[in-house]
Amino acid sequence: MRKITILLTCVSIICWQTVWASGGYRLGVQPCWMPEKALEIFTPLSEYLSKALGVPVELVVYDNAVQFHQGLEKLDMVLQDAYSAYLHSMDSFEPVVIAENRSGKTTDRGAVIVRKDSPFKTLSDLRGKSFLFGAAHNTAKFYSVWILLEENGINPRKDFSEIAEGGD
């Protein structure tokens, strides 16, 4: 009786995995490129993963961040930057790999820019001025710069005359 139970359990696990896998997987990409461009860039990767897993890996791209976040629960794997992953994915997803850029780094940096002809020389000079962050949920253009400002004694909510998100 025990052997039959173990056998049935094994068969059910194998069937369950087969059923799961037979439908393939869905790979989503955080919207940092136009959808057509993202398809062009990441189709070779989804095809590569399809071969590695032996089942189709459907590439899913998005027009905007709202669509992306609403669609997360339908995805099996996601390419996204670390801050976005921290905000949206850590309950249901776990990091498997981190991308290495062409300089051999796995990190990104943000930068605070001003017009070349502006009088500002330090971050403190920006108090009372307007500031445009990159897309919210972006590590380098939002999270890292917010931290940089705070660590230099600037509270973006209080110390700028205007803040917005969505820059390059």
Add this chain to the structure above:
Amino acid sequence: MAVAVGDYDAGAVCADFLEEKEHSRVVQKVRVLAYTDPAPGWLLVLRKDLPESVRKKVYTALTGIKTGHYSKVLSSTPWSGFLKPDSSEIMEIGTLVRKYKVPYSL
């Protein structure tokens, strides 16, 4: 762009943006006031309830790209390969988010 044309006094960009040739016309109109510390870049995350065998296959496949003959897989991306992530760096994000109350959005 909005900073370059004067719509905003200052702004945030990815440091790599400043080095990309296609942005040179914009970049020549701005200067950098400060750089941030490096933070973890792009991750591939996998649903936690997927079988371990799938996780292993994905990990092996992706970490094998750089040394294998599949480098064309990434030729259109900004990346040259994938490595094992340092989970402490990712957890550091959470620590600083809480410390400075970084908003979910503006």
